[in-house]
Amino acid sequence: MMDYQKLGLKAGIEIHQQLDTAEKLFCRCPTCLRDTADRTGEFHRYLRATESELGEIDRAAREEMRLVRKFCYYTYDTVCLVEHDEEPPTPMNPEALDVCLTIAKMLGMTPVEQVHTMRKLVIDGSNTSGFQRTALVALSGALPDGCRIETICLEEEAAQRVENETFSLDRLGIPLVEITTAPDMHTPEAVQQVAEYIGMVLRSTGRVKRGLGTIRQDVNISIAGGARVEIKGVQELALIAEVVRREVERQINLLAIRDELRERGAAVDHNVVDVTALFAETKSAILKKAKAILAVRLCGFAGLVGREIQPGRRLGSEMSDYAKKCGVGGIFHTDELPAYGVTADEVARLREFVGAEENDAVVIVAAGRERAGCAIEQVMVRAEMALSGVPEETRKMLEEGSTAYMRPLPGAARMYPETDVFAVEIGADRWDAIAVPELLTDRAARFVREFGLDEALARQVAFSERLPTFEAAVAAGVRPTLAARTLLATCRELARDGVAVDRVSEEEILALLSAVEAGRAAKEAIPDLLAELARTAGSAGTPGERVDAAIAKMAPAVSQADVEAIVRRIVAEREAFARERGMGALGPLMGVVMQEVRGSVDGKVVSEALRRELKHLLS
Numbered sequence: 001m002m003d004y005q006k007l008g009l010k011a012g013i014e015i016h017q018q019l020d021t022a023e024k025l026f027c028r029c030p031t032c033l034r035d036t037a038d039r040t041g042e043f044h045r046y047l048r049a050t051e052s053e054l055g056e057i058d059r060a061a062r063e064e065m066r067l068v069r070k071f072c073y074y075t076y077d078t079v080c081l082v083e084h085d086e087e088p089p090t091p092m093n094p095e096a097l098d099v100c101l102t103i104a105k106m107l108g109m110t111p112v113e114q115v116h117t118m119r120k121l122v123i124d125g126s127n128t129s130g131f132q133r134t135a136l137v138a139l140s141g142a143l144p145d146g147c148r149i150e151t152i153c154l155e156e157e158a159a160q161r162v163e164n165e166t167f168s169l170d171r172l173g174i175p176l177v178e179i180t181t182a183p184d185m186h187t188p189e190a191v192q193q194v195a196e197y198i199g200m201v202l203r204s205t206g207r208v209k210r211g212l213g214t215i216r217q218d219v220n221i222s223i224a225g226g227a228r229v230e231i232k233g234v235q236e237l238a239l240i241a242e243v244v245r246r247e248v249e250r251q252i253n254l255l256a257i258r259d260e261l262r263e264r265g266a267a268v269d270h271n272v273v274d275v276t277a278l279f280a281e282t283k284s285a286i287l288k289k290a291k292a293i294l295a296v297r298l299c300g301f302a303g304l305v306g307r308e309i310q311p312g313r314r315l316g317s318e319m320s321d322y323a324k325k326c327g328v329g330g331i332f333h334t335d336e337l338p339a340y341g342v343t344a345d346e347v348a349r350l351r352e353f354v355g356a357e358e359n360d361a362v363v364i365v366a367a368g369r370e371r372a373g374c375a376i377e378q379v380m381v382r383a384e385m386a387l388s389g390v391p392e393e394t395r396k397m398l399e400e401g402s403t404a405y406m407r408p409l410p411g412a413a414r415m416y417p418e419t420d421v422f423a424v425e426i427g428a429d430r431w432d433a434i435a436v437p438e439l440l441t442d443r444a445a446r447f448v449r450e451f452g453l454d455e456a457l458a459r460q461v462a463f464s465e466r467l468p469t470f471e472a473a474v475a476a477g478v479r480p481t482l483a484a485r486t487l488l489a490t491c492r493e494l495a496r497d498g499v500a501v502d503r504v505s506e507e508e509i510l511a512l513l514s515a516v517e518a519g520r521a522a523k524e525a526i527p528d529l530l531a532e533l534a535r536t537a538g539s540a541g542t543p544g545e546r547v548d549a550a551i552a553k554m555a556p557a558v559s560q561a562d563v564e565a566i567v568r569r570i571v572a573e574r575e576a577f578a579r580e581r582g583m584g585a586l587g588p589l590m591g592v593v594m595q596e597v598r599g600s601v602d603g604k605v606v607s608e609a610l611r612r613e614l615k616h617l618l619s
Contacts, residue, residue: 002245002248004186004187004188004248005186005187007223007224007248007252008222008223008224008225009185009186009187009221009222009223009244009248010183010185010186010221010222010223011183011185011186011188011190011191011219011220011221011222011244012180012181012182012183012184012185012219012220013180013181013185013191013194013195013198013217013218013219013220013240014178014179014180014181014217014218014219014220015177015178015179015195015198015199015202015215015216015217016176016177016178016215016216016217016218017176017177017179017199017202017208017209017214017215018031018157018174018175018176018208018209018214018215019096019099019100019174019175019176019177019207019208019209020207020208020209021093021095021096021099021175021207022095023093023095024082024083024093024156024173024174024175025092025093025096025133025154025155025156025173025174025175025176026082026089026090026091026092026093026133026156026173026421027080027082027083027089027090027173028080028090029078029079029080029082029083029173030078031174031175031209032078032170033160033170033171034076034078034168034170036074036162036168038076039074039075039076039168040075040076040077041074041075042072042073042074042075043072043073043075043084044070044071044072044073045070045071045073045128046068046069046070046071047069047071047123047125047130048123048130069125069165070165071125071165071166071167072165072166072167073128073159073166073167073168073169074162074166074167074168074169074170075169076169076170078170079169079170079172079173082173083128083169083172083173084128084169085128085129088420089133089418089420089421091421091422091424092115092117092135092154092421092424093175096154096175097115097137097154097424098430098434099175099177099205099207099208100137100138100152100154100175100177101137101138101426101430101431101434102205102207102434102435102436102437103152103177103179103201103202103205104137104138104141104152105431105434105436106201106204106205106436106437106439107138107141107142107143107149107152107179107201108141108142108149109138109139109140109141109149109152110138110139110140110141111137111138111426111431112136112137112138112139112426113425113426114423114424114425114426115135115136115137115154115423115424115426116135116136116417116418116423117133117134117135117417117418117421117423118133118134118135118136118415118416118417118418119131119132119133119134119415119416119417119418120132120133120134120155120414120415121410121414121415122158125159125161125165125167126158126159126161126167127156127158127159127172128159128169128172132155132156132158133155133156133418133421134153134154134155134156134178135153135154135155136151136153137152137153137154137426138151138152139151143181143194143197143198144197145193145194145197146184147181147182147184147185147190147194148181148182148184149179149180149181149182150180150181150182151178151179151180152177152178152179152180153177153178153180154175154176154177154178155175155176155177155178156172156173156174156175156176157171157172157173157174157175157176158171158172159171159172160172160213174209177202179198181194181198183220183222188240188241188242188243188244188245188248189241191219191240191241191244192237192238192240192241192244195217195237195240196237199215199237200439200440200441200463201439202215203440203463204437204438204439204440204443205437206437206467206468210465212235213235215235216232216233216234216235217233217234217235217237217240218230218231218232218233218234219231219234219240219243219244219247221244221247221248221251222251223248223251223252225255225389225390226251226254226255226389226390227251227389227390227391227392227393228392228409229247229251229390229392229393229394229395230393230394230395230409231243231247231395231396231397231403232394232395232396232397232406233396233397234397239397239400239401242400242401243397243401243403245401246310246311246401246402246403247310247403249309249310250309250310250313250403251390253307253308253309253310254309254315254386254389254390255389255390257304257307257309257315257386258386258387258388258389260304261300261301261304261386261387262387264300264359265299265300266298266299266300266301266387267299267300267387268296268298268299268380268383268384268387269296269297269298269299269354270296270380271296271297272294272295272296272373272376272377273294273295273296273297273353273354274292274293274294274295275293275294275295275350275353275354275364276290276291276292276293276294278293278346278349278350278353279293279342279346282341282342282343282346283341283343284340284341284342285341286329286340286341286366287332287341287342287366290366290367290368290372291367291368291369291372292366292367292368292369292372292373293364293365293366293372294364294365294372294373294375294376295350295353295354295362295363295364295365295376296354296362296363296376296379296380296383297354297355297356297360297361297362298360298361298362298363298383299357299359299360300359300360301360301361301383301386302334302335302358302359302360302361303335303361304335304361304386305319305333305334305335305361305363306333306335306336307335310402310403311400311401311402312398312400312402313398313402313403313404315386316331316333316335316336316363317404318382318386318405319331319333319363319378319379319382319383321382321404321405322378322379322381322382322405323365323375323376323378323379324375325378325407326367326371326374326375326378327367327371327374327375328365328366328367328371328372328375329367331363331364331365331375331379332363332364332365332366333361333362333363333364334347334350334351334356334361334362334363335361350362350364363376363379363383365379391408392408392409393405393406393407393408393409394406394407394408394409394410440462440463441459441462443462443467444458444459444461444462444463445458447461447462447480451474451480451481452480452481453480453481453484457481457484457485457488460484460488461484461487461488464487464488466487466488466491466506468506469483469487469506469509469510470483470484470487472506472510473487473509473510473513473514476510476513476514477514477517478513478514478516478517479517482513482516482517482523483513486509486513486526487509490526490527490530491530493527494527494530494531494534499530499531499534500534500537501530501531501534503533503534503537503538504530504533504534504537505543507543508533508543508546508547509530510543511543511544511546511547512526512529512530512533512547512550515547515548515551520551521551522605525551525554528554529547529550529551529554532550532553532554533546533547533550536549536550564609564613567609567610567613568613570589570592571589571610571613571614571617574589574592575617578614578617578618579617579618582614582618583611583614583615583618585614586607586610586611586614589610589614590607590610
C-alpha cells in the first residue's frame with residue numbers, strides 16, 4: 001500500500017458547477033438543453049489563438065493550432081447572436097452573480113470589490129469566440145477540515161461536443177461557478193471527501209443544476225520529484241480517488257523510467273529517417289496506405305517504450321498522444337512489433353536501416369508527409385521529456401480512471417480583459433443581503449429530529465432532487481415517512497420496472513399524496529396510481545383532476561361495509577384453512593383481500609377487519 005505522505009502527494013481540486021438560473025450569463029436566452037434533432041441550423045468557424053497584451057501566444061493554445069480545424073455549430077430557436085459570437089454580450093446576469101456570492105459566503109470567502117470579466121483563450125472548438133468569459137468573484141475561504149478555498153469564479157459554460165469537431169450551442173453560456181482549492185490534500189481519499197463536501201454545499205443552495213455533466217471536477221496532482229498535472233473533466237465523484245491513485249502511479253513509473261534511461265545513457269537521435277521504401281511490400285493495412293513512413297531512433301529506450309505506467313497505458317501511449325495532435329492515428333514502436341501486420345523480418349530490416357542497437361527502440365509514424373513529419377517531431381519531444389521525468393500537462397480522464405495527454409498546462413498569456421462587459425460593484429449592502437441557506441447535512445439531521453425519519457432515509461431525502469416536493473408535501477400535511485418512501489423507494493422501483501415516472505409532475509405527486517392522506521385512496525394503491533398517471537401524462541386536466549381520474553379507474557372507493565362483506569366472504573370460502581392456521585391465517589388472507597380491493601383500502605383497515613372476523617370464527 002502506498003504511503004502518500006512519504007511520496008509527497010499534493011492535490012488540489014477545481015469544481016465546475018452549472019447554476020440553475022432562468023437566463024444565461026451574458027445573454028437572455030434560457031438555460032435549457034435541447035435535442036440535436038431540434039436544431040434550426042448550423043454554421044462553421046475556424047479558430048486561431050491571438051497574442052496576449054505582452055505579445056505572447058499561450059503554449060496550450062499554440063498546441064491546439066497544430067492542425068487547421070473546421071468547427072461546426074448546431075443552433076436552435078433558444079439561442080441568439082451572442083452564442084454565435086455575432087453580437088456583443090449583455091451585462092452579467094445578476095441572478096447568477098447572487099448565487100455565486102451565496103456559495104462564496106457559505107465557504108467563508110471575501111468578495112472582491114469589483115467583478116471584472118476576463119477572456120480565457122479556448123480554441124478547441126468549445127466556444128465560438130475562441131475564448132471563455134470568466135470573472136473572479138471571491139477569495140480566501142476554508143472548509144471545516146481546514147482545506148483552503150483559494151478562489152470562486154463565475155464563468156460561462158462551454159458548448160457541448162456532439163462528435164469530433166461538431167458542437168451544440170444550447171449549453172454555451174449557462175452560468176457556471178468554478179471553485180478552486182489550495183493543494184492541501186495529501187491522500188486520494190481526502191480529495192474525494194473534499195469534492196463531496198463542496199458538492200453538498202453547492203446543492204444546499206437549491207440553485208444548481210442536477211444530473212450527469214452538470215458538475216465536473218478537475219484535479220491537480222503532484223508528487224515529490226514529479227510535476228503538477230491537471231486532470232480535466234472527472235464527472236463521477238466515486239472515481240476521484242482512483243484518478244489520484246493512478247496519476248501517482250504514473251508519476252512514480254515515469255520517474256523510474258527516467259532513472260533507468262539515465263543509467264543507460266539514453267538519448268534521442270533527432271535524425272528523422274524516411275523508411276517508406278522499406279515497407280513497399282508490407283502486409284500491414286495501415287502502413288500500406290500511408291504516403292510517408294518516418295522513423296526515429298530512441299537510443300537506450302528498448303523495453304521502456306512498452307512499459308506500463310498506469311493500467312492500460314504505456315510510455316508509448318504518451319508518445320502516441322503527442323503524435324495525435326498532428327492528426328495521425330497513432331504510432332508503432334519496436335517494443336510492440338512484430339504485430340499489426342508488420343513481420344519480424346520487416347522489424348529487423350527497420351532496425352538495421354536506422355542503425356538501432358540492441359538497447360535502442362525505434363518509433364515509426366505512417367501518414368501523409370506533412371502530418372507524419374509533425375507527428376515524428378512530437379514523438380521526439382515526448383521522448384526528450386522522458387529523460388527529465390514527469391512533464392507538466394493537462395490530461396483527460398479515460399474510462400476507469402487512467403488518463404491521456406490533452407495539452408500543456410496553460411500560462412499567463414491565456415487571459416486578457418473582456419472589453420465588452422462592464423465591471424460590477426459588490427457593495428456591502430449587496431453582500432450583507434445574501435442569506436446563507438441550511439446545509440443539506442444539517443437539514444438531514446433536522447428531519448431526524450422533527451419528523452422521526454431514520455438517519456439513512458433522512459439523508460436520502462435531503463440530498464434528493466425531490467427535496468422541494470418532500471418539503472411541500474409535509475407542509476401540506478402528508479406524513480413525512482409516506483412522502484419520503486413514495487418519492488424515493490416507490491418512484492425508483494417503478495422506474496426500474498420501466499414506468500416513465502419522470503413524466504408525472506411534482507404537482508401531481510403532491511395531489512396524489514394529499515388524496516392518500518385524506519383517505520380517498522390507500523397507500524397501497526400509490527404504485528398503480530403513479531403508473532396510471534405516467535401512462536396518461538399530457539392528457540387534459542389539472543393535477544387534482546388527473547389524480548381523481550386515476551383513483552376512479554385504478555382504486556375506486558370501497559366503503560367500510562363493503563370491506564367487511566369482502567372479508568366475511570373470503571374467510572368463509574377458506575374456512576378450513578382459517579380454522580387450521582388460526583390467527584396465523586391473517587397474513588395469507590390479508591394478501592387475498594388486498595388483491596381484490598386493488599389498493600382502494602388502507603391495509604390497516606383490512607387487517608383490523610380480518611382480525612375481527614377470524615376471532616369471531618375461532619371463538
